[in-house]
Amino acid sequence: MSVNKEELVSKLSDGTAIIGIVGLGYVGLPLMLRYSAIGYRVIGIDIDQGKVDVLNSGGSYIEHIASSDVAAALKAGFEATTDFSRASQCDALILCVPTPLNKYREPDMSFVTNTVDALQPYFRAGHLISLESTTYPGTTEEELLPRAEKGGLKAGEDIFLVYSPEREDPGNPNFETRTIPKVVGGHTENCRAAGEALYKPAIDQVVLVSSTKVAEMTKLLENIHRAVNIGLVNEMKVVADRMGIDIFEVVDAAATKPFGFTPYYPGPGLGGHCIPIDPFYLTWKAREYGLHTRFIELSGEVNQAMPDYVVSKTMDGLNDRCKALKGSKVLVLGIAYKKNVDDMRESPSVNIMELLEAKGAVLSYSDPHVPQFPKMREHHFDLSSVPLTAESLSSFDAVILATDHDCFDYQLILEHSRLLVDTRGKYRNAEVNVIKA
Incomplete structure (x- = not known):
């Protein structure tokens, strides 16, 4: 167990770590508010200057997130920026960027890769990088790992890679960031331990899995389960309608x-x-x-x-x-x-x-x-x-x-x-x- 990992876990556990949230949308913004509320200093990074300006003025651009909560975070030390060099000040970087499909219905990983490329010059020993964007199994190893190690840092010893899929249900009053269990997989055991230390203070239940691939596949299974069942009932609706039956x-x-x-x-x-x-x-x-x-x-x-x-x-x-x-x-x-x-x-x-x-x-x-x-x-x-x-x-x-x-x-x-x-x-x-x- 490296000294860097021990120091990182200690800072994450005692609340002295600085948390960087990269991507301040429907996933990143609630996460920022949660870490700020429990006493961490949070730096938010986004490419949209408009969003940054709204946040730094104490406003919110998401309906179910109150401006008063953003204002409270600012008072507690939160700041938003478009300056990726600020990542060097953070101990943990949580990536919450879009992963859409292109016109051929294939994964568009450009938001992830461009973000990591922009952050890479500022990676340093002791950094924890957690990807939350939904993606295919193998993304952390294939896309994040080579970029993280590009400057000579060794994953699991100098820098720590985690995949922890976002789980948000906007508009659902029964769940919030704190109460939704968090799946965490690390590139190595040291990475997973660092990931556990990152999320344990903020989330009621942290679910550890054996690898980043398992965590990536877990998120896909959750959503494919819903997509398949919705597809089934939508097909049943068409059949029921033809038969004069109320599917509801x-x-x-x-x-x-x-x-x-x-x-x-x-x-x-x-x-x-x-x-x-x-x-x-x-x-x-x-x-x-x-x-x-x-x-x-x-x-x-x-x-x-x-x-x-x-x-x-x-x-x-x-x-x-x-x-x-x-x-x-x-x-x-x-x-x-x-x-x-x-x-x-x-x-x-x-x-x-x-x-x-x-x-x-x-x-x-x-x-x-x-x-x-x-x-x-x-x-x-x-x-x-x-x-x-x-x-x-x-x-x-x-x-x-x-x-x-x-x-x-x-x-x-x-x-x-x-x-x-x-x-x-x-x-x-x-x-x-x-x-x-």
């Missing part, structure tokens, strides 16, 4: 079985940074081993087809009223990827909007959590949220309920929509002017 009633009834069944509910498609993306990390990596993950790929195909299904059901509903989709005014209710949050990442609502626009619909949306359509890497609509009133609702030829926020007045929507397309089962018992999609 079916799932509720099946959920009364006290063993062997977990209820999953259908929707307009998958959203969020994890579930629509993570399975493809494994399918891509599996090809290196001559394997094809047919089950995973099939569920991905089903889930990706759901926005088309919603648009098709909308077209059918308009057709029954002797109207074409082209030229029709369509309102999409809820454009965040899940209820009660402002997170737009991979939202199926956006895919629905693009399909509608391509077919000539005149689009509007309403989402109190997203007042202005945000700048996104691949999508853009110059739109702002429409207030819901009896008059505004009745002006649209079709209203699509895509994300079922609690703040919507569902009775108002039902009473004043000419045609209501329900993708979330909110109007299961309605018999007039509702298309169940």
